[in-house]
Amino acid sequence: MEERKASKRCGGVFPFIIGFLATCVLGWAVIPGLFFENEEQPVWFSHAVHVEGQGLDCESCHYFRDDGTYAGFPTNEVCAECHAVDPEEAMEAIAEEGIDPTDYDAIMQAELGAIEDNLASSDDDMLQAEREYVVKYLIQGKEVPWLNYQYQPDNVYFSHASHMALSIEDLAGLKKELSDVVDPSVFEGEAPEQNCNLCHLKDIQANNVPPAFERNILSGYSKTTMKMWQCERCHALKGQPNACYTCHK
Amino acid sequence: MSVARRTFIQLGAGATVGILFTPTVWKALDDVSIWTQNWPWIPTLKYGAIENKPTVSKMCESGCAVKVRTVAGEPFGTMGNEDNPISGGGICPLCANGVQVKNSPNRIKAPMLNGEEITWEKAQEVVAEKLAAAGSKVAVVSGDQTGTANEVFSALLADKGSDAFYVMPCDMQAADKAWTGLMGGTGQIGYDLEGADLVLLAGADALESWGPTVANLKSFAANESGKFIFAGPMQTKTASVTSKWVPVPAEGMAAFTLGIAYYVLQAGKTADTADFGQFKAMVMSEYSPAKVEAATGVKADQMAALAKQLLTASNPVVVPAGPVAAHGAAFALNLLLGGAMKALPEFAKAIPSAMSRSEMLKADILEGVEADLLFVYEANPAYALPEKIKAGFTVAFDMVQTETTATANLVLPSPHPYERFDDLASPYGLAAATYSLGAPVCESSVDASNAATFILGLADLGFESFEEVIGAKTEAIGADMDALQGGEAYVVEGQTPMAASLAANVLGKASVPVKGTGTVGLAPYTLLNVGTANQATTPNAPCTISNNQLIGDHMVVMMGSATAKQLGVTVGAKVKLSGGKGECEALVQIFEGVMPGVVAAPLGLGHTVGDEFSKGKGDNVYKILTVSSEAAAGASTWAGSTVNVAKI
């Protein structure tokens, strides 16, 4: 009798339920977001400017090589076909001005002809982004360390060639089963010819400001890194092998 | 309701249970498990386009044609070059580790004058000054047997009125002395190992470290019906795949070869030289089977059997190694047999004032070198020829730190073969004159400069850079630069060798076996994975070095059980070998593939300067080799080295 009175005094089961519900809400809505920190791409690259603006098609920068590997991020060699700043000329100009070649701000402020004359952008923001790319990376001979939204660790071997033949239209039939594997919005609207949207940011070719790279603070991987079970599910649905060495190295 | 302690506990309990119904804990565990797989000190890989770029490698003395595998422009491995006859698709353990040697912290990072870093401009000044002061007392020691860089160095010497060009002791030199020196022949001797139906390797460890090893191995494998026989004091790795091992002491190789010639002459074979009669008389009287058996221990019926095989073969060849006399005897035998020995024409020079190959091979480094100014190009005489080299001022060009660079006055870093223009012309042993070249695969990671280009800045030889010299060489030869840069070789067929004389008198005297005074004979052998005279073992190679060469930090010497009994030692006994001017410590291993009365010791160990993989491992057998003079032949040789063995 006293116990019931005592428990009634502290509210009964109520606090338990409050605690439970509170953490449920927090644990589903708030905490998962805390696992990630946002990182910006090293240089502002706008697909819209290049695809719509310059009329480049996907294969100009993203293509299959002859040996079957996929060239994902284009190298400086590819970018320099249009952003034709001669690194040697630029470095000479920098040396002439007596600027420290690693002092990027000073180089950009100096507005050297070797660089400025070869920039192709139209408005100021774009010009600044292009300038940053040229000064920090192109003339330094350094590749841009792009952040890969679909980052996979070294022990994973992903083959673009083996996924070449997938079509979004055909996969739409498995929409329900693939709802956890790919973004369901991929199947909405008219199915594009290429299947990049299945795993990569939808309609990236029209994107002007790339979304922030969300890095998991514990594992270091991207939020959109496809996990093993997702690959396995689709493999199983499509009758493809799920042997370990299919994907690991 | 009042808020009591129990409330909080209930709240806490609810929260704890609640969190388990959310992804939080499970995701955190999953992410932490991934975190444990990705320690920051484990290197991550770089990805990009994979290209295999052809070039030449000078890691061994002959040089080879390889393809460097690169990813996103960064070299990571080496593979063979199928399109090039020097490689045929395979490579040796040295080149297999070429990229790792290139990236080694043991690289010389910048020019060093007496231990202090200086600029290339200052280095040029210093050398120019020394050069002017030295007058004609300039010498060059080159470790590169086949490159046109030698033309640049010899042209510099010619410009200063010096002819002191030295190569490290090698069979190419002994062969040339015998062929062009004693026998008046022309061209460079080559051996058609692929086309021969019987190959007698008279001391030549052709399938391990003699000559263009990879090309030899390829020829051996391609020669499906041919029979290979190895003669020598120990069963080297070559002997593990030949049909037979004939035990012959190193100093008796010439006599053994002439002993076989006895039977071949007896069968009626002749050679078209003026002194053939004299030669035949000499062999029949002084190198009869009984006499050879007495001098070398090789049984007469062994030699008779070998002679019979050589006579019945349609395209036989004898491949010599060691002293000049052994080479002369083998060439004479090959001329009698008329088989697969070839004479290769020499390629035209790029620099007119440069020495010809024969001229470069004339000076005998074992007699010692003395100069006011000495250039050492990618060779390690301080290690392999201790105390032989004396110079007022030494300039050493090398890729990595060695005993020679440690003692040189001026050390100049040369780029790794994959980082520079280089070429190779007819490595000694190939059956056809072959020219290959390579362009840089990547930029040098250190402040290195092509050695030949540096030398071109010291005298007016008509070229500004080594790249130009190579261009001129290619033109002079009549080869296609694009094809060569693409990895192909320019090949000119070998010709039938013709000698003016069989050097009867000299060979007769020089072939008499001469041995040292120690208790046991010393059979030094070279394994590529252990290292050569110029290149120490590479970073990934130590795990390939067996307990027959090295145990822990101790060198191992091999001997037969009979020899061990004679010396009173057993397996694992620590012994001291004294010979020449030095001594070595080693452990004993019993190996029945060594002749009685002989101890086999591996060359290439005992480095005192180098990276952690080669330094302090074993002992340096070059210290205990004895030099005996082949007075009659005008040369010196290491064959016939003996040692005293004492238990420690």
Add this chain to the structure above:
Amino acid sequence: MSHFKEFKIKWGMVIDIDKCTGCGACMVGCQVENNIAPMTKSDPYNYVQALTKPRDDASNKLRTLTWMNVYELSNGMAFPEHETAYLPRPCMQCGNPACVPVCPVVATDKNEEGGIVSQIYPRCIGCRYCMAACPYHARYFNWWDPLWPEGMDKGLSPSTSVRPRGVVEKCNFCHSRYLQAKDKARMDGEDPMNLPDGAYTTACADICPTKAITFGDLNNPEHRVHELAKGPHAFRLLEKLGLHPQVYYVSEREWVRKQGDNYNADAGGHH
């Protein structure tokens, strides 16, 4: 109960011992292809070196990672009848592997078309039960973290991930090259499951100067290994254990063949 697994494709090797000189190029090439760090004794990052054991260097053969290992054979006779031979030993990729059923976490399995026994490093807990099970000593344990000398790890092969300490590893027939060969076939419009002879070779077979190692699909009559493995002088190591190794050896020398199976006169070994 047999765990013998059959696949349509059976990747295997035929190694000609009469062509192997023991040069070691295959061993070095394997290490370079698979990012095996040279054994460095000193650890510049170990700030408590005084309190800890130094790392092993390559002279401790119990600690080296030699996925491809060359053994020296001897006919055991005295001089002058003594003969030597060299035997390169990769992982046998057994048809009925001893290492697979013992793994407590299924880090190793033989479940891929082609029959290469996989080894997944992040899954391995390092219990080394598989090492105890393998009679060929083909499995190696990372006693130490890989530590390249300064600057040497900038040129790593993209084919194989770098393993931390505590993980077992073994030869996998350069499996990444198989995946790359399949991609190339797809690119060329050919069937990735029917690769021609030579489209996929291992680093060791590629590098060997005498081509003593031949690699290919044992089940495919168009691959050279198919005939070579059926040759009169072909044998496998320890056949009597019933592991169905997929690496065959060839030697015309009988003493070499006899050493393949712990040959005892009446121990019931391979005939």
